[in-house]
Amino acid sequence: MEGEDFKRRLKPWAGAALAGAVWTLAFPHASLALAGWLTPALMLALCHAPRTRRVFALGYVAGLVHYFSSLYWVLHIPYPPGAICGWLALCTYCALYPALWVWICWKLFPATDIAGLTEAWLRLRRMDWRDRVLWPLQCALAWVALECLRGWLFTGFPWNYLANSQLDITPLALFASIGGVLGVSFVVAWCSIGLLVATTGSIHLKGGSRYIRIAKDFGPALGLLVAAIISAWLYTESREKQLVSRGTIRIALVQPSIPQQVIFNSLGNDGDATQQRLEKLVALTLEANRTQP
DSSP states (O other): OHHHHHHHHHHHHHHHHHHHHHHHHTSTTTOOHHHHHHHHHHHHHHSOOSSHHHHHHHHHHHHHHHHHHHOGGGGGSSSHHHHHHHHHHHHHHHTHHHHHHHHHHHHHSSOSOOOSHHHHHHHHHHSOHHHHHHHHHHHHHHHHHHHHHHTTGGGOOOOSOGGGGGTTOHHHHTTHHHHHHHHHHHHHHHHHHHHHHHHHTTTTOOTHHHHHHHHHHHHHHHHHHHHHHHHHHHHHHHHHHHHHHHOOOOOOOOOOOOOHHHHSOGGGOSHHHHHHHHHHHHHHHHHHHHHOO
């Protein structure tokens, strides 16, 4: 009995950790764009509890798993003590945002006194169409608002935005030229949660009724996705024609390739060393100019 009780207690925390791990798969090295689409829905489905404090804690666990596993590159800073301290502090701070997001979303859920996730989906079936569409929209807006806040507060840390996971999906990534990076995040988040609500809210139906219900509930989010792709394509076509008429500019990029150990080491920043690095940079620039890139 004790073993069964332990498994029951562990299950929600394992689910939250799984959501965070899937979120990490959306970014390098895995770079699975599909994981980005799954993340908001998984976060809501696996980070639910009757008590709001437990919801926040589950979201925090998901955030910790994601940021500790995806921000590994911070550890590559040349000075290990500072790198480790910075990695720990940054990840524990960033994890607050998904925790707050999950808490906000379930606070906005158009039903109260939800005992568990199963009851939440049962309530969802009985809600009217407006609530089934409005809640995913509110959740997507909250996601984008918190991304914006994270990118601004305390000088900002705009890494691992949901939109960044869609870089290889060119038709959608191009929408950033119109709606910005946060606009792409909004589209992905709304579609993810909208599809979750549409499928779970219609699972009790059969045949054509089920598909009609899914189409009605998911239609607004899908419409936004289609509109985003079409508008981005039209805008890109228009911009390409304008650029062709204006001609092109050829540029060369020069990478100084100065090791960080030298930059941050006062012994390596004497006048002679600095002059040598400057002369090397000038020589590379002149060589690039001669080759006419």
